[in-house]
Amino acid sequence: MTKKIARKKTTAAAAKTRAKSKPTRPTRTEAEAAIRTLIEWMGEDPAREGLRDTPRRVIKAFDEYCAGYDMNPADVLAKTFSETGGYDGPVLVKCIEFESRCEHHMAPFIGKAHVAYIPNGRIIGLSKIARLVDIYARRLQTQERLTSEITAALQKHLKPKGVAVMLEAEHFCMKVRGVHKDHSITVTSRFTGTYQKDDDLREEFFAQVRG
Numbered sequence: 122m123t124k125k126i127a128r129k130k131t132t133a134a135a136a137k138t139r140a141k142s143k144p145t146r147p148t149r150t151e152a153e154a155a156i157r158t159l160i161e162w163m164g165e166d167p168a169r170e171g172l173r174d175t176p177r178r179v180i181k182a183f184d185e186y187c188a189g190y191d192m193n194p195a196d197v198l199a200k201t202f203s204e205t206g207g208y209d210g211p212v213l214v215k216c217i218e219f220e221s222r223c224e225h226h227m228a229p230f231i232g233k234a235h236v237a238y239i240p241n242g243r244i245i246g247l248s249k250i251a252r253l254v255d256i257y258a259r260r261l262q263t264q265e266r267l268t269s270e271i272t273a274a275l276q277k278h279l280k281p282k283g284v285a286v287m288l289e290a291e292h293f294c295m296k297v298r299g300v301h302k303d304h305s306i307t308v309t310s311r312f313t314g315t316y317q318k319d320d321d322l323r324e325e326f327f328a329q330v331r332g
């Protein structure tokens with residue numbers, strides 16, 4: 122009797138843990154079946170020639186759209202260099218193209234990221250900055266959070282004197298649905314450290330981005 126109660130408690134605890142943890146990930150076959158359901162919901166015939174292979178292709182495309190979930194920013198930013206030759210000015214990588222998906226409609230938003238930092242004795246490979254943008258862009262996102270996550274990761278792992286990040290993007294959920302505004306561009310920016318405190322430095326960043 123005592124044993125039974127104990128087991129019951131354990132099961133309840135396990136259920137609680139399960140409820141808190143992430144839902145189990147469906148299989149690829151289940152994901153493809155979901156796309157087939159969507160095709161049927163549109164009133165289409167998923168068995169016709171042109172659509173027969175579409176669920177497989179869509180899920181394969183989603184492998185790319187969501188590739189960022191399997192990548193860790195810490196790995197990309199792990200290697201830094203101390204040989205700066207005394208350089209302590211801003212390092213700006215601008216016009217980094219990115220493609221992301223809005224988490225509200227799963228529609229693409231596409232644009233450019235401008236990322237700058239002031240070294241604090243260490244620098245990082247420039248391509249790593251572009252890869253960092255991709256890691257966070259290839260997830261379901263809002264532009265606001267994408268801006269914050271790039272800024273925070275660079276600040277946390279490189280520990281520079283300051284970080285400036287600006288994103289400009291066109292949101293397809295505004296272009297092809299809803300308000301249908303084809304030419305609107307959303308601009309977000311985030312600053313840390315010296316960029317937050319120093320107005321001139323921030324102005325220089327904006328001027329370099331515009332130039």
Ligand SMILES: [Zn+2]
Binds near residue numbers: 294
């Ligand atoms: Zn949206």
